[in-house]
Amino acid sequence: SQQGEEDPQALSIQEGENATMNCSYKTSINNLQWYRQNSGRGLVHLILIRSNEREKHSGRLRVTLDTSKKSSSLLITASRAADTASYFCATEISSGSARQLTFGSGTQLTVLP
Amino acid sequence: NAGVTQTPKFQVLKTGQSMTLQCAQDMNHNSMYWYRQDPGMGLRLIYYSASEGTTDKGEVPNGYNVSRLNKREFSLRLESAAPSQTSVYFCASGGSYYGELFFGEGSRLTVL
Numbered sequence: 001s002q003q004g005e006e007d008p009q010a011l012s013i014q015e016g017e018n019a020t021m022n023c024s025y026k027t028s029i030n031n032l033q034w035y036r037q038n039s040g041r042g043l044v045h046l047i048l049i050r051s052n053e054r055e056k057h058s059g060r061l062r063v064t065l066d067t068s069k070k071s072s073s074l075l076i077t078a079s080r081a082a083d084t085a086s087y088f089c090a091t092e093i094s095s096g097s098a099r100q101l102t103f104g105s106g107t108q109l110t111v112l113p
Numbered sequence: 114n115a116g117v118t119q120t121p122k123f124q125v126l127k128t129g130q131s132m133t134l135q136c137a138q139d140m141n142h143n144s145m146y147w148y149r150q151d152p153g154m155g156l157r158l159i160y161y162s163a164s165e166g167t168t169d170k171g172e173v174p175n176g177y178n179v180s181r182l183n184k185r186e187f188s189l190r191l192e193s194a195a196p197s198q199t200s201v202y203f204c205a206s207g208g209s210y211y212g213e214l215f216f217g218e219g220s221r222l223t224v225l
Binding site: 042045102 | 117144146148153154155156157158161171172203205207212213214215216217218219
């Protein structure tokens with residue numbers, strides 16, 4: 001079963017606009033991470049937010065976390081054509097002897113030039 | 114640094130054949146993971162290894178076996194491939210305090 005679910009499944013915007021993607025999850029987490037995947041490539045880590053944090057910034061990325069609503073959002077400001085990719089949220093829970101990440105099904109972002 | 118390296122990148126098998134996917138990381142990470150990615154399903158954890166000598170089942174382990182050969186290498190074996198195992202397989206490693214994973218480029222497997 002999917003711990004994280006992204007919304008929307010697909011998003012198409014013009015270059016220069018902001019893109020917002022949302023993630024909802026079901027159980028308590030240690031942290032929530034966002035990853036990016038370009039077509040045909042592996043996933044690349046973007047940003048991590050801990051369960052006791054509410055907002056985090058990294059360059060043009062802004063992530064928020066609301067643990068009461070079990071949701072997170074990823075905002076990409078001033079988008080570029082090169083931001084076209086799939087974006088996945090991943091939740092980490094404490095389980096067993098290793099960190100385990102559970103991924104959502106992703107949001108496909110298309111930025112039109 | 115190469116990061117996480119997976120081989121092969123592409124493979125076509127017939128039903129019932131066996132094969133091993135290889136993964137190696139050069140970041141001195143303790144933990145290594147195998148995920149599969151299917152359209153619309155995101156990534157699902159097959160097996161993971163918290164440290165050399167240990168392996169544990171993930172969400173979808175049936176039909177697979179793994180070996181943590183040493184700290185660098187973690188292999189995934191399909192003993193008798195089935196069409197349902199057609200997928201893209203990703204190896205990942207992690208070891209930092211912050212918990213992010215580093216992924217390989219994927220191995221695209223088709224089972225006919």
